[in-house]
Amino acid sequence: MDFSLTEEQRLLQESVQRFVQDSYSFEQRRTLMAQPDGFSRDTWAQFAEMGWLALPFEEADGGLGGGPVDTLVMLEALGEGLVVEPLMATVLLAGRALACGGDEAQKARWLAPVLEGRLLAALAAYERRGRHTPGWVETRAARIGERWRLDGEKAAVLHGECADLLLVSARTAGSPGEPKGISLFAVPADSDGLSRTPWQTIDGLRACELTLEAVMLPADALIGEQDAGLALIEAVLDEAAAAQCAEAVGAMAALTRITAEYLRQRKQFGQPLAAFQVLQHRIADMFMETERSRSLAVLAALHARSEDVATRQRAVSAAKVQAGRSGRFVGQQAVQLHGGIGISDELSVGHYFKRLTALDARLGSADWHLARFAAQPTRG
């Protein structure tokens, strides 16, 4: 039993923290977000140079051989900076799906450039009617001779707008909701019949709705096993959700620190706000919510690649429930404790609040994960 970081993890943590401190101030972030893609390609190239895009991949795939705990360390530190780069979409979702499901040729073609920062990819696993459930797939993929034909609509594709490659789940058999019969396809963004309706997220990211109308793909567009794609997709979503919980912890810790600082400085009735017990208790609760989430984010990371699917789902769902609930509490209280200025867009506080709110809506909400956690068979 050991919760300490290795020397390598400590160095990674320091370098990400230093990056956030030096290059990701609130003002700098505004400039980055004003770029056409909603983030800076230069910063993305910097991420690649630092090796962050290669962190969670096997050395054989050109990665650094990092595991979910390394990802946790990186995401927690990036969470403090409210980064807007498509790390989640390209690396942790699409990248991991390619790494776990792709064959050598597919990895050479698509994963290698992801690691180098030359290709942006996104995972289109959700549909409007399926909400947070990746098993609800209406989009169909039909085999036409040597090719696949895809028709359907995918929803809330994170960073799908700027992606060069979209990994799309489609039904090759069965009906919506059935776990069997789902397959994953690599769809180049410039494919005929593919159209995107871009939208912005409240926390400064980009997303899109995706429509596929008679999109024709070669046989080797199939990633992983035909009809058995759901297991792959769920594994990838769980590992990414674990990482996202770490990101939420980083944001919560920063927000609690910023709020504590404000309580020390702001004076009313002739004394600092920090002198009022009702506010002291609120900040104590913010601290506790953050630590609750931190504990489960660690547990989720430790089980994120577990072979035992029930163990993985249990830990990830617990973490996601807690991060969702705590994130809401910490965000709302930070705004409340800042008073009027808390609702201004000029202050970082509101942006942390929006990030935490959006994180709960991605990769399964707290409610969705609570239902999954509650549905697990009784143990012991």
Next chain:
Amino acid sequence: MDLQFSAEERAFQQDVREFLASELTPELKRAVRLTPTVFVEKDIADEWHARLNRRGWLAPLWPRQYGGAEWTPVQQFIYESEAARAGAPTTIPMGVRMVGPVIIRFGSEAQKAHYLPRILSGEDTWCQGYSEPGSGSDLASLKTRAEPDGEDYRVNGTKLWTTHAHYANRIFCLVRTSSEGRPQAGISFLLIDMDAPGISVTPIRSLSGDHEVNQVFFDNVRVPQANRIGDEGQGWTCAKFLLEHERGGVFSHRLMAMVQALRHLMVDTADGESALSEDPHWRERLAALEVRVLSLEVTEMRVLSRLKAGEPPGAESSMLKIEWSELQQALTELAMDIAGPYAQFFEPGRPLYALAGHTLGDERLASIPPEYLNTRAATIFAGTNEIQRNIIARLVLGA
């Protein structure tokens, strides 16, 4: 980071399992299940303490030279986890976990030689004299006086909420030996025999009808000055040391055992055609608490691993107190809701495990309401949760 135990730790875990398999009798287990109070009754405690003591495990944190086991934080975690899963009694802390460590840390050689073996043998049963009618959270304002009288002190005053004073033959007390300077500076730590003339004990019945706590009165009680631990005026230091001992610990596995018991209760509770356990509403209510218990388990491990590395636990030790007490309350509240119409059922007989039969058939229903009622105390004792939040805020605000 990893959650794995070392080979030695796994061997220890095996020892604990074997110990529990041979020593934890069905009668003891049943008594634990049907204990609605904070601590088990004295007969159950005495039997369990004796079994632990024979194995050398009654005082896991004491140094070996005093008969302790000197467990590492991880061993402690393993024992607590296995004991909770098996449904073993918790040890009564007043002797082993409270006054014992204070005597070891601040007592004289003579005091150690006299008192420590008696704690282990069960010859002495201790109670704690801290709170007073006018001094709850503001403990340093306590008024029970000890005035020098030759070789002795004369003690006058009263102590409140004294758990098991009706069983104890000794009490450790915070008393005022001076009213000069800061209130904390005039406090001393005294060991007093409960059979000394001038001591009287009045029972206090709790909401549930249980008798666990008391008020203790001191009327010109003569106590040898040799019974003082440490110097005069050092009592507050001893008290703080003790509170920190009281605050640490491993609780999540007991809570997880409660989660498990509620799961079974939901399976056994019919609601029309099906059981409560088949209804997502009830499953999710339990799941929401189970998530929190899981989180607490990891927080406890994080604190233990910090202690193992010789670092102070920080704000998390106050957080642990808040977490386990609030979760315990939430779980007993859910039990009440599961009990439905029987949440209002009152069983006057005590102890519950000694009753011949149970009115409602299912004996679990008899302990749910009193457990819920008694658990209201959890957020009040050992430093109220409001005081704990003050402590956390002070650390977070850096003020």
